[in-house]
Amino acid sequence: MPGHVFLRLAPAGLSKLAAELTDGIVAVSATNGKTTTSAMLSAIIGRDQVVCRNGAGANLMTGIATTLVTRPGNATIGVLEVDEAALPGVTKQLAPSVLLLGNLFRDQLDRHGELEMVADRWRELVATLAPSTTLVLGADDPVIDGLAGTRANVVRFGIDDPGVSLGVQDAAADSTFCVRCGTAYVYDEMYLGHLGSYRCPQGDHQRGKLDIAARHVHSDGIRGTTFRVDAPDGSTEVSLPLPGLYNVENALGAIAAAYALGIPTAVAADRLAQFNAAFGRFERIAVGDREAVLLLFKNPTGANEALRAINNDVANTQVVLALNDRIADGRDISWIWDIDLEDALTPAAHITCTGTRAAELAVRLRYSGVPAEQMTTVAAPEAAFDAAVAATAPGGRIFVLATYTAMLDLHGVLADRGLTQPFWQEQA
């Protein structure tokens, strides 16, 4: 029975359904990384328990109802990612035992209203949250950290490593003004966008003490990232087969939520080492004797982080950029001008722009200094991909950066050709 029928027949039924999951529900929300974080947490929990999990396309009230109605009969625990705007309503129904709030970035304003509005609704939500719910917070985001207030049952996670600080403020940064008094924060470290170690010069807010912290972070390009996680139950080395600080944040969130559920950090870290990328998130696909690396992007911060992650590997490769403006991508494509594109792709051999808004990407590249002969515009994503593959020598690599529906289209094409054999098998 689809969720919307269920909700119409039994509007209060969602909370009853949720209560049937005897080990509780973890609700996960964030602008960036909620799908990957949920997938990681499911991979950790899934070794011991049957997990009821939704996907990115089912994170509104009806999608969650559908997920619960159609769940495996032996599922005992839920890991549900929830859309930022839908979170307050959904949380009231689900009464989660753990609520993980990762970050809030400017994203698709045409759908959600402004960042501050969502933040206000999250503040109201936390104020009415049952005391038994453990609040897991991405403390590197000042707005999220500020949600803790005087609450007792809180687990904070974050990165604590000056070695990976950007040093300069990212142009895409939001929320850099004190949540208490409005003064600009001073950042001792800034990792991505407005995430970092910050303090208000007036002294009324600074990043809280981290319960789960990543230290000694080392990047190995697109091959992965290693770091040490320091937790109340000890320190563990984590070897994550995913690139980028973004995924360090995602992994910390998953470890922190697992910790809140009573799973030791060492166990969670070990299980993350075998984690496979979720759809289009650094997914690696063999195309004959070449390799395609698929990177989803949907906002400047995510795109900047993706560009940073491929930075050491992009020289002399073919790059496909795919920009769609359907509802799931965000109708407004202004954000491509907030990407730090200047110099990022100049080492590439060639860039092919595609998608419903391919022409806008070409203009963006022109103004970031990419010469005309280094780029092409091809309307159909499939043709753009094939051109890039044809121009790549055997053993070479193609990078594909695409917005959600463009990635979906391309993924469909590759699946039809029997190519979607990921290098890392999915765990969840």
Next chain:
Amino acid sequence: MTLRIVPLYPELLSIYADRGNVRVLEQRARWRGLPVEVVPLALGDSFDPRSADVVLVGGGQDRDQALVAEALIAQVPALRSAIADGVPVLAVCGGYQLLGHRYVDQSGRDTPGTGLVDLETQAGATRLVGNVVVDVDLAGTRHELVGFENHAGRTILGPGVAPLGKVIVGGGNDGTGTSEGCLEGRIVGTYVHGPLLPKNVWLADQLIAWACEHRGLPTTLAPLDDQLEDVAAAAASILARSERR
């Protein structure tokens, strides 16, 4: 003689990727061999009317608007003097609203603006969101302005103020889909938000020409190869017209 592009408070007024406009002005000047620099005005700084050849005011979050308004109002005498001296101003979205006398939000709270242009804005019940096409007559030449709007404000122009153009697709100033933006001398205000100059290079070049005139440089600009921009503008126009709201 360096052309000076001055974005006002970009740390607060660049929510919709307004830095795209700065980038386009800077590059188009540079490609023509004009020395150019971007000198942002930071919060707490005073605007020096002799320091700018073109001024940009972008869009901000609602909660920052009052903070910005207060800072901006303190610069009004200096801004007036620059405008009187021929410095062009491009004000977009929230920045456009700040040109007026006031912004009244949904709760009735009244935030004063700069009053640089005789207009005022009141929040409507719904947001006007989507692709837009505007028919603009600038100095006797007709152009199509294409882009995206996302605003709750309904702006009413004073009797002596001309709109920037006539709406072909979109909500425009007040949601009735008639007039869009304002044009008073060299002050251009518009709800076509964020990076509008990349697809509307005729407007970018008009601003550069005005800036050159202010700086005492030749105002005839060498043509550039704008194929990519023209294709993007045409594609955006076709897309907007196909989904006429």
